[in-house]
Amino acid sequence: MDEALLRSLIPGVLAVLVRRGADFAAAEDAVQDALVEAVRVWPADPSPGSRLRSSRGDPIRDPKGWLVTVAWRKFLDATRADTARRRREDLVDEEPAPGPVPAVDDTLQLYFLCAHPSLSPSSAVALTLRAVGGLTTRQIAEAYLVPEATMAQRISRAKRTVSGLGPSSARTAGGARGRFDRPGDVATVLRVLYLVFNEGYSGDLDLAAEAIRLTRQLAAAIDHPEVAGLLALMLLHHARRAARIAPDGSLVPLAEQDRGRWDTAAIAEGVEILQAALARDRLGEFQAQAAVAALHADAPTAEETDWVQIVEWYDELVRLTDSPVVRLNRAVAVGEADGPRAGLAALAELDGSLPRYAAVAAYLHERAGDLTTAARLYAEAARKATDVLERDHLTRRAARLNTRLHERPDADRPR
Incomplete structure (x- = not known):
């Protein structure tokens, strides 16, 4: 079979x-x-x-x-x-x-039905994996680390919700093709697919690879630069997968990854797809995110990363989304391009309750030479982290700095 x-x-x-x-x-x-x-x-x-x-x-x-x-x-x-x-x-x-x-080709309609705004994000993801991805309830449950019965109930509720939202209701609204091709609908589908991608690799199912497969399928069904942008973004991120985890199971930050282990074929494909999308001059947030990922992939070493251009792309993302998370990532890029003090100044404009705020502040304070503050913030970020790998990584960072401070009290000199 x-x-x-x-x-x-x-x-x-x-x-x-x-x-x-x-x-x-x-x-x-x-x-x-x-x-x-x-x-x-x-x-x-x-x-x-x-x-x-x-x-x-x-x-x-x-x-x-x-x-x-x-x-x-x-x-x-x-x-x-x-x-x-x-x-x-x-x-x-x-x-x-x-x-x-x-x-x-009815595939496009099915994507939009599964990503209907009346569904919660988790239900939309589960229904997309089931109806469009063809996965079994057991596979989806294992990927999300929940009991199969729980996932079956979630999918059943989602199916009941969308049962009255098929082509007949679309025609009532003025035509199925007109309704389902609205840019807002495309954005909803792309967010659902990006949620699938970001779930990672739990269980016996590689959700990142599954998201790439589904996004390829969507790209074949609809000619839209943001669909291409999302596919490029996924390929560029996925290309670094093999280098993200050390042999002992610990997280390897981007700057410390062995770039020889990156998938150059996936990077080349992602860059090619991105360039074609950008040439259409209809910039969207996924294209801009992919541009940032492409600049990281293009750098032979971490030290050769074009941080100035990355800041410019984050400026575009801020213009497109005004997202606090984008501003947080921009603060890191500013810290790399213009120095840690400039990064801390950009960070000071944001809400300290943002996820990963403490981790970013810790990194920038460490770069600035304030190891005492950095160690305290790494420990705080570790307590707030929801991902086990990230929590362990931040805990080790805090421990490493505390060891340096204990051995060399003069190490805490801001630069």
């Missing part, structure tokens, strides 16, 4: 059922039933390039069409048995004839 092929077909099959009039929850259940049937009758390991055949020897010339036909029949069977049968008679009067599925 070609699992990759099955997973790539799921969003298109689900979208066809929704377009035909099935509510989202019933359609998703029917698609899952069709997948079970596919696992049962499709060959275990079709050889590359061969014509796909079922276990009975029948040719499967159109795998997507086969799945659509079986899923639609499963939906009809469930509908006929439902107490609301009379309200859905228009759906069951005539089953569409088997055959090739019309070349209509």
Whole structure:
């Protein structure tokens, strides 16, 4: 059984059922039933390039069409048995004839449905992984380190929420394509995909790689520079993955990473995608973030990083988002470009309760030579950290500085 092929077909099959009039929850259940049937009758390991055949020897010339036909029949069977049968008679009067599925790409609509603003971010992410990513409830639960029953309830609630938001409601709003292509809708989908990416690598599922796969799929369905910007950003960050963790399991900061372990092919692809997006002169926040990542990737060593240009890109991000987190990251860049005192001055303009504020302040004070303050702030940041690796890293930083201060009392001399 070609699992990759099955997973790539799921969003298109689900979208066809929704377009035909099935509510989202019933359609998703029917698609899952069709997948079970596919696992049962499709060959275990079709050889590359061969014509796909079922276990009975029948040719499967159109795998997507086969799945659509079986899923639609499963939906009809469930509908006929439902107490609301009379309200859905228009759906069951005539089953569409088997055959090739019309070349209509409904994937984009499905992305927007799963990222509907009525869903919480966690529910939108879970539903996207299930409906668009084709992952099982167990896989998603393990990735989020929650019980499978908990994740099943979350996904079920999300499906019920979006069940009335299919193409019929879009047409009422003035046309499905017009509604789903609004820039705000694109931004919502991209934020959901970025949330998936930032969940990292917990459980037996690499959510970062899964987010890249889904973003590639979205990029194939919609021509939008911010989609390209997000894909470039993910590739550039993911390229550094192998160098982020030391053999002992500790976190390796960007400046200390072995750049020879970075994935140069992913970096080259990310830069190429970013350049094409920037050439369209429709700058968005993901393109600007990717530009920062590209400048880090382009530097042969940490000392050769073009911090002046990075500050300029953060200025663009502040203009685009006015995000406190962006301003926090900008303070670090200013500290590198213009010296730690300038960075601390930029930091002083921000709210001290911001996440990672204490960690940034500690780093800038250490750069300025105020090791006593830096050690205290590293310890404070470690207490506030929610990520275990980050907490351990900050704790070691504080311990290292305290050791230096104990051994060399004159080490605490601001520079």
